[in-house]
Amino acid sequence: MAEVLTAxxxxxxxxxxxxxxxxxxxxxxxxxLASFPDAIGLVDRIAVTAEELDHHPDIDIRWRTVxxxxxxxxxxxxxxxxxxxxxxxxxxxxxxx
Ligand SMILES: C[C@H](O)[C@H](O)[C@H]1CNC2=NC(N)=NC(=O)C2=N1
Numbered sequence: 001m002a003e004v005l006t007a008x009x010x011x012x013x014x015x016x017x018x019x020x021x022x023x024x025x026x027x028x029x030x031x032x033l034a035s036f037p038d039a040i041g042l043v044d045r046i047a048v049t050a051e052e053l054d055h056h057p058d059i060d061i062r063w064r065t066v067x068x069x070x071x072x073x074x075x076x077x078x079x080x081x082x083x084x085x086x087x088x089x090x091x092x093x094x095x096x097x
Contacts, residue, residue, distance in 0.1 A: 002072055002080060002081050003075070003079060003080075004075050004076065004078065005077070005078050005079060005083075007022065010027065010083075013083045014027065017083070017087065017090065019090070020086055025069065025071060026069045026070055026077075026078055026082065027070050027086055028067060028069045028070075029067070029068050029086065029089065029093075030067045030068075031065070031066050033064045033065075033066065034064065036063055036064050038064065039061055039063070042092070042093065042096055043059055043061060045096070046059075046088075046089055046092055049085075049088050049092060050085070053081070053084065053085055053088065055081045055082070055084075055085050057069060057085060057089065058071070068086075068089055070089075
């Protein structure tokens with residue numbers, strides 16, 4: 001099972017993950033798109049990557065605002081898999097706006 005990172009280790013990683021915040025439930029980034037279809041399109045692209053990684057963000061969609069939370073449910077905290085997923089989400093968000 002993947003090792004849960006300390007809050008300090010997550011904070012160090014987040015230094016390179018601008019736009020993410022940390023709380024006990026995981027690391028979170030909120031993205032506002034131009035429209036609801038754009039928001040769904042972003043989620044669709046991230047779904048493909050999540051399947052590739054076999055690691056899946058918790059996703060909240062409210063009209064054109066999407067919040068991604070990365071936490072490793074089986075480990076009960078944030079692991080390197082979440083940091084990798086967050087990086088991939090950043091790449092996809094960066095490529096769509
Ligand atoms: C078998 C498979 O690896 C697990 O069910 C995966 C799938 N995606 C997952 N995603 C996340 N975020 N946490 C998990 O514990 C998890 N488990």
